[in-house]
Amino acid sequence: MDTIFISELRIETRIGIYAWEKQASQTVQLDLEIGLRGKHAADSDRIEDTIDYAEVVADIRKLFAQQHFSLLEHAAESIAQMIIRDFKAPWLRVKIAKLAPLAGVRQLGVIIE
Numbered sequence: 001m002d003t004i005f006i007s008e009l010r011i012e013t014r015i016g017i018y019a020w021e022k023q024a025s026q027t028v029q030l031d032l033e034i035g036l037r038g039k040h041a042a043d044s045d046r047i048e049d050t051i052d053y054a055e056v057v058a059d060i061r062k063l064f065a066q067q068h069f070s071l072l073e074h075a076a077e078s079i080a081q082m083i084i085r086d087f088k089a090p091w092l093r094v095k096i097a098k099l100a101p102l103a104g105v106r107q108l109g110v111i112i113e
Contacts, residue, residue, distance in 0.1 A: 002042070007031050009032070009059070010062075011064050027098070029107070032073060032092065034087070035092060051089065059083075076095075093113045094111070
């Protein structure tokens with residue numbers, strides 16, 4: 001299976017369970033691998049035969065603008081469901097991390113498939 005990827009997508013959002021997390025924006029970083037369905041643009045050179053990266057990024061940004069997530073796990077699952085539903089991806093991996101969330105920690109997060 002061929003995959004496309006989006007690496008180091010950064011979004012400023014309010015995410016978390018603590019009171020300060022609900023008040024202050026944090027940066028989350030996303031890395032996605034998305035399986036391609038059926039026909040491949042490598043053969044046809046047609047955008048209709050692949051998944052449009054720009055649309056995926058725009059939809060993820062819209063999701064974070066519309067919803068507050070308490071947990072990274074829920075955010076990752078919401079992203080996965082949206083991509084599978086709207087882009088008909090047969091498989092994907094979503095990695096989401098908070099950047100510098102705690103003293104001495106560069107990233108923490110989850111990966112789902």
